[in-house]
Amino acid sequence: MSGFGVGATNVADTFAEAFPMRYARLVITAATEAWAHEAARSATGFATSVIGCKCEAAIERPLGVEQTPDGRSGVAMLLFAMDRESVGKRVLDRVGQCVMTCPTTACFDGLAGAERTVALGASLRYFGDGFQASKVIAGERFWRIPVMEGEFLVCDSVGVGRGVGGGNLVIGGHDEDAALAAAQAAADAMRGEGIALPFPGGIVRSGSKVGALTSSSMPASTNHQMAPTLRARVPDTLVPEDVCALFEIVIDGVSEEAVREAMRRGLHAAAGAGATHVTAANFGGKLGEFHFPLSELRDPP
Amino acid sequence: MTLTLTLRTQPPGRIAGDVLTPDRLRGLQAAEVAALTVRCGRQALSLGDLFAVSGRGDEQLWLAGDLRQVDGIGAGMSRGRVLVEGPCGDHLGARMSGGEIAVRGDAGAWAGAEQVGGLLRIWGAAGARLGGAYPGFRAGMAGGEIVIFGDAGEEAGAGMRRGLVVVAGRTGDGAGLQMLAGTLIALSGIGAEAGMGNRRGSLVSRSPVDPLPGYAFATRFRPPTLRLQLRRARELGLLVADELLRGTWARWSGDRSELGRGELLIFDEEEGP
Numbered sequence: 001m002s003g004f005g006v007g008a009t010n011v012a013d014t015f016a017e018a019f020p021m022r023y024a025r026l027v028i029t030a031a032t033e034a035w036a037h038e039a040a041r042s043a044t045g046f047a048t049s050v051i052g053c054k055c056e057a058a059i060e061r062p063l064g065v066e067q068t069p070d071g072r073s074g075v076a077m078l079l080f081a082m083d084r085e086s087v088g089k090r091v092l093d094r095v096g097q098c099v100m101t102c103p104t105t106a107c108f109d110g111l112a113g114a115e116r117t118v119a120l121g122a123s124l125r126y127f128g129d130g131f132q133a134s135k136v137i138a139g140e141r142f143w144r145i146p147v148m149e150g151e152f153l154v155c156d157s158v159g160v161g162r163g164v165g166g167g168n169l170v171i172g173g174h175d176e177d178a179a180l181a182a183a184q185a186a187a188d189a190m191r192g193e194g195i196a197l198p199f200p201g202g203i204v205r206s207g208s209k210v211g212a213l214t215s216s217s218m219p220a221s222t223n224h225q226m227a228p229t230l231r232a233r234v235p236d237t238l239v240p241e242d243v244c245a246l247f248e249i250v251i252d253g254v255s256e257e258a259v260r261e262a263m264r265r266g267l268h269a270a271a272g273a274g275a276t277h278v279t280a281a282n283f284g285g286k287l288g289e290f291h292f293p294l295s296e297l298r299d300p301p
Numbered sequence: 302m303t304l305t306l307t308l309r310t311q312p313p314g315r316i317a318g319d320v321l322t323p324d325r326l327r328g329l330q331a332a333e334v335a336a337l338t339v340r341c342g343r344q345a346l347s348l349g350d351l352f353a354v355s356g357r358g359d360e361q362l363w364l365a366g367d368l369r370q371v372d373g374i375g376a377g378m379s380r381g382r383v384l385v386e387g388p389c390g391d392h393l394g395a396r397m398s399g400g401e402i403a404v405r406g407d408a409g410a411w412a413g414a415e416q417v418g419g420l421l422r423i424w425g426a427a428g429a430r431l432g433g434a435y436p437g438f439r440a441g442m443a444g445g446e447i448v449i450f451g452d453a454g455e456e457a458g459a460g461m462r463r464g465l466v467v468v469a470g471r472t473g474d475g476a477g478l479q480m481l482a483g484t485l486i487a488l489s490g491i492g493a494e495a496g497m498g499n500r501r502g503s504l505v506s507r508s509p510v511d512p513l514p515g516y517a518f519a520t521r522f523r524p525p526t527l528r529l530q531l532r533r534a535r536e537l538g539l540l541v542a543d544e545l546l547r548g549t550w551a552r553w554s555g556d557r558s559e560l561g562r563g564e565l566l567i568f569d570e571e572e573g574p
Contacts, residue, residue, distance in 0.1 A: 070528050071546065106525050133501065133562070135484065136444075136463060137529050138536075144526050153525035 004298060009271035009278055010240070013295060016280035017288035018259060021050075021080045021165035021252065022087045023196075024118070024158045025110030027063065028099055033073035037062070039102035040075035043094040047079070048199045049250075051219055055081040055090040056165060056252050058196035069108045070153075076110050078196040080252045084160045088118030091158060096124055099154075100145065106153040112140075114159025121145075121154040164290050167251035167259035170207065170226065171270045172243035172277035183247035185273035186266035190251060194258035197251060204248040207281065223281075243277050256290055264297040302359045304334060306352040308366025308387075314342045315390065316351070319373035323381025323400065326358035334358060364389075369409065375402040378419070391428065394421045397445070410454065411435075416464065418445040422537065426451035429473065432485075434460030440481060442466065448537045455492070458485040461502060467534040477504045480563060484530055488541065499556045499563035503527075507545065507568045516555030521569050523549055 003013040028043070030036040040059050047057035057079040068074035079094070081087045099107050107120070121143035125132040128145040134156070135142050141156035171186055173179030180203075187202030197203075212221035224230050225238040226246055239246065249266060253259035267278055280294055304326055317340040320326070326334055335349030348354060352366075360381040364374065372390040375383040379399040391409035394402045398418040410428035413421045414435060431453045432442035441460035452470035459478040467486045474492040477485050480502030485491075490508030497513055505527060512518075527550065531541045545568065553565040 069532075070525060071532055072528075135503075135526050135530070137465065137526070138446075138533050142526060142529070150520070150522035151525055153529070 004295065006268060006271040006278075006298070009275050011267065011271075011294050011298075012277070012279035014280050015282055015285070015291045015293040016166075016168045016263065017282035017285060018164050018166040018168075018256075018290040018292065019288045020290070021056075021082060021163050022084050022160050023078055023080045023163040023252070023254060024087050024091050024160055025060065025254075026077050026079065026091065026095065026099075026158065027068060027074050027108040027110040028077065029063075029068045029070050029072040029074035029106050029108070030102070031072065031104035033062065035102060035104050036073050036075045039099045039105045040077045042098035042102065044077050044079075044198075045098070047090075047094075048204075050080070050082060050165070054086065055079055056196065056198040056250075057090075057094070058198045058202075058252070060196060061191070061193060070106055072106075078163075078194075078252065078254070080163055080165050080196065080198075084116055084118060087160050091118060091120055092123055095120060095154065096127065100124065100127070100147070100152045103149060107155065109140075109155045109158040111159030111161055114161055116160045117157040118160055119156070120158050121156045124154055161254060163252060163254045164256050164259045165252040166288060167253065167263055167290075167292055168248055168281050169251075169263055169266050169270065170246055170248045170279045170281060171275045172240065172246045172279075173275055174242060174244060176245040178274050178276070179243075179245035179247055182270040182273040182275035183249060186270040186275075187249055189265040189269035190249065190262040192262070194254040195251060195262045196253070197249060199250055202249055204250055207246070207248040210283065238279075240277050246277075248281065259290070260292055260296070261301065263292055263294075264299075265301045267294065267297050268300045302357050303361040303363050304329075304331070304354070304356040304358045305363045306334070306348065306354055306365070308351060308364075308368060309353050310351060311367070312341050312346065312351055312370050313344070314370065316341050316346070316371045317373055318368075318371040318390070319376040319392075320348075321362065321364065321371070321374045321383070322376065322378035323358070323360055323362050323383065324378050326362060327360070327381070329358040331355050331357065369407075372409070375400075375421075378402070388425065393423075394419070397421065407451065413442060413445075413447045413466075415441055415443065416445045416447065417443045420446045420448070420537070422448045422450075424450045426470070427453045427457070427468075429454035429456055430459055431457040431468075431472075432461055432464070432466050433458065434479075442483060446533075446537065448534065448539060450539070452489075453487075458483065458502070458504075461485065465530060465533065467530075467537070467539060469539050477502055477563075479559075480504070486527075486530065486534065488534075488539065488545075496556055496563060496565055498559050499565075500560040501562045503564050503566065505550075505566045510565070510567060512553045512565050512567075513556065515558040515561075516553040516565055517557065519552040519554050519564075521549045521551050523547075524552070524566060527566060
């Protein structure tokens with residue numbers, strides 16, 4: 001395998017391929033940190049892949065009381081979709097079903113000043129059935145929707161920014177335990193401001209390829225070249241000799257730079273945690289606008 | 302650069318000082334400002350007769366002295382800052398649409414009347430009809446923010462349509478008279494007969510008040526909107542106790558003799574039935 005080493009880890013000479021996406025950042029607050037997380041977990045559920053879930057979403061970071069508009073504990077979450085309209089639909093669905101329903105929550109725009117916006121409270125207010133009311137505070141409009149507990153406070157609209165979706169690292173180890181430990185270390189290092197890891201725990205075990213060998217109607221199927229159990233059956237296997245398990249981390253970010261730096265943190269954390277092999281998934285560079293060569297991540301963060 | 306006007310002599314009567322805005326004085330030299338005339342009853346007086354003028358007209362206007370006879374300071378302004386060191390007269394910042402006025406002293410009646418934008422801060426007391434509607438007009442303040450560090454007079458927020466008024470002290474009687482919408486907060490308490498004819502407005506009182514018969518008790522809760530507004534008041538320089546942010550408030554709905562979609566929020570002291 002051509003590439004370079006980071007400690008004892010072999011890093012393939014390849015690149016991750018990513019795509020332009022649109023994103024929104026929501027700030028969810030609640031009476032307690034636990035309820036804010038509960039709402040954010042619910043709102044970011046079933047949002048692993050834009051292909052199957054229509055959006056990708058994840059908790060970005062917890063927010064202290066000094067970082068939220070209402071001075072309560074909060075959580076920032078990021079939601080990505082392919083265009084602004086899709087972001088608007090998904091945000092409305094998820095806030096309506098998962099945040100408004102959660103005890104004590106309020107929902108704010110985490111992307112103030114964005115050039116483009118989508119309606120949130122401006123649409124959700126109709127749930128108030130004519131009993132809703134609005135207030136403009138410091139130039140920003142909010143909606144008060146009466147609910148059984150009191151009122152749900154939600155911002156009128158949320159900003160939509162241009163982001164990058166589909167950055168990735170594929171991390172291999174001598175065995176499942178070692179590979180998973182390295183992937184977990186990488187995911188922990190990657191999380192932070194401007195980054196969403198939409199899969200469970202940030203980690204994917206079922207990496208996919210575009211289309212399928214056995215069907216023309218399947219949009220995606222298992223990445224057989226990366227499946228260790230198929231190593232002996234697949235002539236073009238990409239599983240290295242000393243690797244028995246691989247995990248992928250998919251990274252959505254608010255900018256190309258945010259994704260690149262998250263990948264850098266992840267690569268070095270994986271190497272430090274015992275990964276034997278790190279590579280990345282791409283489509284030959286023909287589909288994605290953004291390329292992240294692993295060779296550019298050689299220097300530690 | 303700041304244009305400075307320091308009162309040299311008390312005017313013989315009330316002055317119509319609505320020329321005293323950054324919009325009107327921008328670009329003028331001190332001599333040109335001194336030559337401007339203001340009405341004092343039937344008389345026309347030059348500003349130079351009343352004030353020592355220095356500097357050049359720009360985005361900031363600084364006024365000093367006992368200006369209780371000077372009405373209309375900052376009235377109709379749309380930009381810049383007006384700083385007043387001392388008490389000033391009526392109609393301060395009336396119908397202003399932008400910019401900021403800061404007064405280190407008391408203000409007369411009609412401060413912020415029919416204001417549509419900008420920020421008005423008074424480090425003293427304000428007279429009657431703060432942010433109110435002028436006679437013959439239905440709507441009072443329609444936007445912007447007013448912060449009073451002292452008390453406010455009668456009928457504060459009368460006819461208010463939008464915006465935020467926060468009074469650190471008490472308001473006089475009749476606050477929120479025929480209020481259309483918007484929010485009036487009295488951090489030390491609201492006067493009697495608050496919210497008569499209120500349609501959609503929010504009146505907030507820290508201390509107990511007897512709601513008018515047109516109001517009905519709804520619930521006790523922690524209003525999330527009020528939390529934001531009180532935090533905004535803090536940003537604007539007021540001391541707001543943590544207990545107000547964390548505590549529960551009694552919500553009374555009214556005035557049912559009107560649309561009845563307004564509210565009176567009273568800091569929870571067992572006001573409910």
